[in-house]
Amino acid sequence: MKVSLLLALLCTAMLAAGARAEAPGEPAALVRKVQEYVQQATEVARSVLTTVRESETAQQARQWLADNAALARQQLAWLKEQLTELWKRTPAS
Structure with a gap:
């Protein structure tokens, strides 16, 4: 409220x-x-x-948030890996 x-x-x-x-x-x-x-x-x-x-709607919303939070963490880890690889490939000046 x-x-x-x-x-x-x-x-x-x-x-x-x-x-x-x-x-x-x-x-x-x-x-x-x-x-x-x-x-x-x-x-x-x-x-x-x-x-x-x-309520069922609240339970579904909590499940949706949990699922999407896990997906966001996975995508962030993938992005971090890609940036790390890119950083390693960049020649030092």
């Missing part, structure tokens, strides 16, 4: 908690309500992230 979205949720939770507080002079009730909303938002975010992490 983006930080801006989390901040917006937190601000909304604080406003909602302020509106639902029994008495305007009770900051403890407001704090308790905000804590409850933040805890619920955290649980929802954790659940969504777990679902996304375990």
